[in-house]
Amino acid sequence: MSSDFRPDFAAGLLDASRALPAGLAARHAADQRRFAVYRNNVAVGLVDALAAAYPVTEKLVGTEFFRAAARLFALDNPPASPVMLDYGDGFAGFLEIFPPAAALPFLADVARIERAALECWHAADAGPLAIAALAELAPEALADCLLVVHPAARVVRSRFSAATIWRANAGPGEPGRIDASVAEDVLVARPDMDVAVHLLPAGAAVLFLALGNRATLAEAAGAALGEADDVDFEVALAVLFAAGAVIAIEHGRA
Numbered sequence: 565m566s567s568d569f570r571p572d573f574a575a576g577l578l579d580a581s582r583a584l585p586a587g588l589a590a591r592h593a594a595d596q597r598r599f600a601v602y603r604n605n606v607a608v609g610l611v612d613a614l615a616a617a618y619p620v621t622e623k624l625v626g627t628e629f630f631r632a633a634a635r636l637f638a639l640d641n642p643p644a645s646p647v648m649l650d651y652g653d654g655f656a657g658f659l660e661i662f663p664p665a666a667a668l669p670f671l672a673d674v675a676r677i678e679r680a681a682l683e684c685w686h687a688a689d690a691g692p693l694a695i696a697a698l699a700e701l702a703p704e705a706l707a708d709c710l711l712v713v714h715p716a717a718r719v720v721r722s723r724f725s726a727a728t729i730w731r732a733n734a735g736p737g738e739p740g741r742i743d744a745s746v747a748e749d750v751l752v753a754r755p756d757m758d759v760a761v762h763l764l765p766a767g768a769a770v771l772f773l774a775l776g777n778r779a780t781l782a783e784a785a786g787a788a789l790g791e792a793d794d795v796d797f798e799v800a801l802a803v804l805f806a807a808g809a810v811i812a813i814e815h816g817r818a
Contacts, residue, residue, distance in 0.1 A: 618630075620674055620678055621675045621678060623733050633664070656672045656679060659671050659675055660672035676726070681752050681759045687715045688716065689716070690716070691755075693811050695805035697813055705815065707780065709814065710779075710780060711775045712775075712814060716755070717751065718753075722749070722750070723747050724744050724748070729742055729744060748764075750762065751772065753807050753808055753809050755808025756808070765800055765803060767796070768799075771804065775810075785797050785801075788800055
C-alpha cells in the first residue's frame with residue numbers, strides 16, 4: 565500500500581470534488597457510487613457527533629441550519645483522533661466567523677458553554693475542598709498559597725448573556741424574551757456527579773483563570789481586583805469554593 569494512500573483516502577472522504585482515491589479499483593461506475601455513499605455516511609456521522617455535543621446550539625438555529633453548518637465545519641476539520649469525544653472542539657470558533665450566523669452573535673459562546681460541559685462531564689474526578697480549609701492557614705501563609713482548581717471545571721467569558729440563553733433553551737419549554745447584550749462570566753463545573761453552570765460575580769472568572777495558571781492567592785486576588793472597581797474578592801472566592809471548583813491547597817510553586 566502506498567504511503568500516500570491513507571491521507572488521500574481520508575481527504576477523499578470529506579471532499580466530494582475529489583476523484584476516487586488512487587489505489588482503489590474503479591472498474592465500474594458503481595465503484596464511484598459506492599465510495600460516494602461511504603463518503604456521505606462519514607459526513608453524516610461527523611454531523612451527528614456535533615449535534616450530540618451541541619444540542620442547545622442546534623435548537624437556537626434549527627436542525628437544517630445546524631446540520632448544514634456542521635457539514636461545512638466537518639469538511640475542513642476532519643477528526644484528528646479516533647476518539648469522537650474529542651471531535652468538534654473548534655466548532656464554536658467556526659460559528660464565530662460563520663457569516664450566516666452573524667445575526668446571532670452569542671451563538672459561539674453558547675457553543676463554548678456546551679463544549680465546556682462536555683469536557684467537564686468526561687474530566688477526572690476529584691473531591692472539592694471546603695472554604696473552611698483557608699481558615700486553617702496561618703495569616704502569613706495565606707497570600708502565598710496555591711489553590712488547585714478542579715479538573716472538571718471550566719470558565720467561559722462572554723460579551724453576551726450566553727449562560728442565560730443556554731439555560732433558557734436547555735429544557736423542553738419555550739424561552740421568554742432575553743436581553744442578550746448583558747455580558748456574563750460562567751463557571752461550568754462537575755465536582756460530583758452532575759455538571760452545573762454557574763453565573764459568576766465580577767472578578768471570579770479572572771480569579772479562577774489565574775489560579776489555574778498557578779498564581780498564588782495574592783497574585784490571583786490582584787488580577788481579580790484589577791479588572792474592575794466593583795470586585796468583591798471574598799465573594800468571588802466564596803462562589804468558586806461553593807461551586808466545587810477548588811480541590812486542594814498547596815504551599816509554594818513546585
